[in-house]
Amino acid sequence: MCRVSTFVALLRAVNLGSHARLPMARLREMLGELGWQQPRTYLQSGNAVFTAPLGAEEVAVALREKLAADGLPTEVMIRTGEHLHALACAGHPFAAPGVEHPKLQVAFPLQPVDAQRVAAMPIPDGEAARAADGEVFLHYPDGVGRSKLTTAHLQRHLGTPVTCRNWKTVCALAQMC
Known part of the structure; x- marks a missing residue:
């Protein structure tokens, strides 16, 4: 059985003025097209939370390639939900x-x-x-x-x-x- 993890995607330089426009509905759609579950976004600046049965590096590569194929070449910083939760708890x-x-x-x-x-x-x-x-x-x-x-x-x-x-x-x- 595959372990499913929660991930946070932080897209670099998205929706800054007229630069690199990406509606968050499209980002959620793209995450679903990759087969990932429970895609949610926060604000309009390229923040997403979702689950996937992959490792962090595999998620980063797949999402970066998907964004580039959709006309938005940008860096994607992936963190696990556990890591982000630990950061917030530590203060x-x-x-x-x-x-x-x-x-x-x-x-x-x-x-x-x-x-x-x-x-x-x-x-x-x-x-x-x-x-x-x-x-x-x-x-x-x-x-x-x-x-x-x-x-x-x-x-x-x-x-x-x-x-x-x-x-x-x-x-x-x-x-x-």
Whole structure:
């Protein structure tokens, strides 16, 4: 008998302005076409939760190929539901009273990143980044829109594509699992 696991797909750079448009109904449809069960999406930014009888790498490859065949070549970061749930339960390391959820982000790298590499990364004054559990936790006290610690900056210094989600989204996806 095959083990079925819950997965979270985090699509990179989807539905940002007019760039890489993908209706979430189409994403759910695509997940179903792959034979995966219980496809659900959250917001319009390429977040999906579903079950599949495959391993994480097989899921990532299949979904990336399906998206490319549908005209949307993009990176897909796959995490297990167990992993996302554990992240949410552990809490964001920069969470504190008065810190708003949008100022707390998690960068999900395509490839694992070394904690020392994150620690050596140039970080703008007042902001913070810390590697934990395979992800990079970020704090933007003045908001993401004002930061120089962008996704492009992270990718350049980490050497792998990343996609970021705010803490509220991470917790909502964990709850969906």
